[in-house]
Amino acid sequence: MNFGKILRLLAIILLVSYLPVAAQDGWFKRFVQKTISDTTAPGKSSFRVYPTLAYSPETSFEFGLSSLFLFQAKNDTLNRLSEVQAFTFVTLEAQYGIWLDNAIYGDKDNWFILGRTRFQRFPLLYYGIGPETPGKDPALIDANYLLLRQRVLRKIRPNLFVGPEVDYQQLYNTHFNQPDNHTYDKPIGTDGTTNLGLGAALVYDNRHNVLNVRKGFFGEISFLKYHPNLASEYNFHGINVDLRSYHPIRTRNVLAWQVIGNFYSGDIPFNQLALMGGEMIMRGFYSGRYRDNNMIAAQVEHRWLPFSFAKRFGAVAFVSSAVVAPKISAFTVKHIRPSGGVGLRYLLFPKKDIYLRLDVGFTKEGPGFYLFTGEAF
Numbered sequence: 001m002n003f004g005k006i007l008r009l010l011a012i013i014l015l016v017s018y019l020p021v022a023a024q025d026g027w028f029k030r031f032v033q034k035t036i037s038d039t040t041a042p043g044k045s046s047f048r049v050y051p052t053l054a055y056s057p058e059t060s061f062e063f064g065l066s067s068l069f070l071f072q073a074k075n076d077t078l079n080r081l082s083e084v085q086a087f088t089f090v091t092l093e094a095q096y097g098i099w100l101d102n103a104i105y106g107d108k109d110n111w112f113i114l115g116r117t118r119f120q121r122f123p124l125l126y127y128g129i130g131p132e133t134p135g136k137d138p139a140l141i142d143a144n145y146l147l148l149r150q151r152v153l154r155k156i157r158p159n160l161f162v163g164p165e166v167d168y169q170q171l172y173n174t175h176f177n178q179p180d181n182h183t184y185d186k187p188i189g190t191d192g193t194t195n196l197g198l199g200a201a202l203v204y205d206n207r208h209n210v211l212n213v214r215k216g217f218f219g220e221i222s223f224l225k226y227h228p229n230l231a232s233e234y235n236f237h238g239i240n241v242d243l244r245s246y247h248p249i250r251t252r253n254v255l256a257w258q259v260i261g262n263f264y265s266g267d268i269p270f271n272q273l274a275l276m277g278g279e280m281i282m283r284g285f286y287s288g289r290y291r292d293n294n295m296i297a298a299q300v301e302h303r304w305l306p307f308s309f310a311k312r313f314g315a316v317a318f319v320s321s322a323v324v325a326p327k328i329s330a331f332t333v334k335h336i337r338p339s340g341g342v343g344l345r346y347l348l349f350p351k352k353d354i355y356l357r358l359d360v361g362f363t364k365e366g367p368g369f370y371l372f373t374g375e376a377f
Contacts, residue, residue: 284361
């Protein structure tokens with residue numbers, strides 16, 4: 001992405017941020033107040049819809065519509081803030097999709113429903129499997145992709161939850177397109193695959209605002225088993241670990257860190273391997289730039305939310321590293337990949353303390369750009 005496109009994207013974000021000030025009267029002011037301003041009383045539910053615009057080398061310009069539903073069980077401000085976030089997009093490359101994320105807390109935290117849903121018609125770049133795959137001439141796998149992953153957790157002690165987890169993933173209408181000057185061995189799943197995993201999760205969570213945590217800890221360990229007897233095409237299993245910690249430095253500053261581990265074994269489809277990159281961790285790497293049976297990743301982020309001289313604008317700086325390997329014993333220091341970057345924040349809902357984020361992640365292979373509601377982790 002050249003410098004001119006970066007400036008145009010930043011200008012659009014700043015223009016959207018300026019709209020509440022620029023709108024003076026009439027229908028436009030009412031539209032802005034409903035979509036961007038935050039007039040919801042404490043404890044009351046809030047629903048907002050707003051447009052988004054992003055750019056990446058894989059999609060060209062991407063036009064989207066985001067919606068965010070926020071509520072507290074029984075409208076009680078002592079209960080945690082639940083969020084259901086939806087994002088639909090279409091790109092200039094005729095790609096489209098619908099994403100849905102949910103973190104729903106029941107009254108007095110008796111129940112916790114955590115998960116995500118994805119449907120997209122989106123070509124996947126495939127660089128191969130392993131820690132040393134080439135960075136040029138990836139294959140292009142055109143497919144429909146459906147993911148449904150949910151945990152239904154019951155509180156067993158304060159902030160400690162346990163319950164079943166289900167993961168359904170389907171890849172269909174697939175076409176494996178080899179690059180002009182390189183041929184890849186087709187991995188498991190490139191002709192289409194459907195897999196259902198069942199398991200359990202143990203979660204410790206004392207966060208109060210999932211989209212912008214200023215203090216707290218989140219820890220999860222889960223096990224998933226995929227087997228033909230469970231309506232899966234392949235037999236494999238995996239353990240996932242996710243640890244996140246948040247430390248207030250000053251009133252406006254937060255230091256956050258995250259460690260993720262994915263450990264799989266068996267006959268694993270290529271799309272369900274441990275994937276490095278994406279909008280959450282290892283920003284700057286294409287999601288799946290490196291993939292293998294196992295991955296360990298970590299990131300640290302400093303947040304200024306907001307700046308001391310601004311009411312609605314803030315920023316972040318982050319660094320991360322990750323490594324993939326076919327076996328746990330095969331992790332090596334030489335295969336660790338670094339990334340880092342900065343981000344701009346705009347306080348979208350002041351009463352809920354939720355920001356719109358624009359992140360730029362840098363790697364040796366180039367930058368990646370991300371525009372979402374809420375922090376990366």
